[in-house]
Amino acid sequence: MAVKLTLDGAEHDIEIVRRRPHLVLRIDGRLRTVEAVPGAGAGARDMTLDGEHVALVHAGAGGLRHVRIGGRTFDIEVIDPREEAERAGGGHDDIHAPMPGAVVSVQKQPGEAVARGETVLTIESMKLQTALPAPRDGVVAEVLKRAGETFDKDEVVARLEPLADGD
Known part of the structure; x- marks a missing residue:
């Protein structure tokens, strides 16, 4: 962590x-x-x-x-990294990788609703597994990496969109 x-x-x-x-x-x-x-x-x-x-x-x-x-x-x-990203205008809808690594598993697929804090992907970096949570309530718009794929630090690995009721 x-x-x-x-x-x-x-x-x-x-x-x-x-x-x-x-x-x-x-x-x-x-x-x-x-x-x-x-x-x-x-x-x-x-x-x-x-x-x-x-x-x-x-x-x-x-x-x-x-x-x-x-x-x-x-x-x-x-x-709080989520609040820091929000203050910096980093996109409340983007889920960024905190470090370089590889995707271990994808818990949420595009179109699925997700609550703030709910795990969207699990990643591994230097033998440490980390759950990447949704920064807010929403719907998974896209998952940009599949299990086994690698990514760099700060790379966007998934995106959210607002819930249909206007969240």
Whole structure:
């Protein structure tokens, strides 16, 4: 799973590479190992980051978090890729590949209704399978890739059209 975070105005790409036996993240292309240390209270966390102890306190609501680490406070915003595409005018109807890879399976065919968040295609990149969801309610207008076909990062792999009732 990949997300983007804004930390003090700078955008960072974060991908969960592995969850077990401990969390491994790819942060801006660099692998980092994170392990929780038991015993921290509510809003406080102790962990190790690449073997170094880190104590942090966090608070916030929605997509905005305030995190205090090492005497400094950082504002972190979680960026929903669907909202980012909508703000950028990237086409609320297009489903883009977040990374290069290949289509594993197609769950929805042209003409089928789909709800926001429902999986349209499943892709694989670097042995990681990812479900690509519909960015909104609609009808699948076209699926541009079949199972086994490859694609590049940000390539449009499927398109939606409004529901017949004018959605």
